[in-house]
Amino acid sequence: MKAAELRQKDVAGLQAEVKELQKAHFSLRMQKATQQLNNTATLRSTRRDIARAKTVLAQKQAAK
Numbered sequence: 001m002k003a004a005e006l007r008q009k010d011v012a013g014l015q016a017e018v019k020e021l022q023k024a025h026f027s028l029r030m031q032k033a034t035q036q037l038n039n040t041a042t043l044r045s046t047r048r049d050i051a052r053a054k055t056v057l058a059q060k061q062a063a064k
Helices: 001-005 010-031 041-063
Strands: none
Touching: 001 010, 010 041
């Protein structure tokens, strides 16, 4: 998800997005641990999406 898309969301939406991404990342980690994950690059992309969402969330909270 791009930062521009995240900036359009409100604080509650961003918090929900972070939770959803963290659940997805946990699921991917479990798949990797059980040798079921084919594309390990998805771990990196979800981790970066989480960081991007948290950054935009922090910026919105600081702007209040």
